[in-house]
Amino acid sequence: IDANSLAYLGRIRDAAKAKGTPIDVAFFGTMGGEPESERARQWLQRKVAEQAGAGELIRPIGAQLWQGRIDPRVVERMKRVMPMPPERLARIDAAASHPDAQDQRQAAQWAAGILQAYAEERESVPQGEV
Numbered sequence: 001i002d003a004n005s006l007a008y009l010g011r012i013r014d015a016a017k018a019k020g021t022p023i024d025v026a027f028f029g030t031m032g033g034e035p036e037s038e039r040a041r042q043w044l045q046r047k048v049a050e051q052a053g054a055g056e057l058i059r060p061i062g063a064q065l066w067q068g069r070i071d072p073r074v075v076e077r078m079k080r081v082m083p084m085p086p087e088r089l090a091r092i093d094a095a096a097s098h099p100d101a102q103d104q105r106q107a108a109q110w111a112a113g114i115l116q117a118y119a120e121e122r123e124s125v126p127q128g129e130v
Contacts (some may be wrong), residue, residue, distance in 0.1 A: 016057035024061045026114045030068025034094045061113040067098040
């Protein structure tokens with residue numbers, strides 16, 4: 001999670017603390033790896049749990065990753081530290097075109113689904129308990 005996102009989550013925690021109740025948060029982002037992989041899913045679960053567990057001021061209502069490009073500076077550092085077989089370089093090159101229009105459509109659909117489910121959940125809660 002980048003520094004700007006962490007700072008924003010800090011402001012959310014501050015607002016939740018002032019309000020006295022957790023604030024619902026949907027987590028989303030990009031990664032240079034393969035977001036559908038088990039490793040990526042486990043990483044995302046860990047990161048969401050870290051943020052939600054920090055004082056229990058954040059209640060996760062969804063989390064999703066899409067493929068994104070890897071910063072070329074990071075790729076250069078990786079090349080200096082570890083061997084980069086052609087298959088790995090090919091995956092890095094493929095990631096460079098993401099997020100693309102299809103990823104953006106999927107993200108929009110995902111966000112709309114999260115908002116719809118959230119609205120339905122809120123409507124089902126008796127008045128005064130929200």
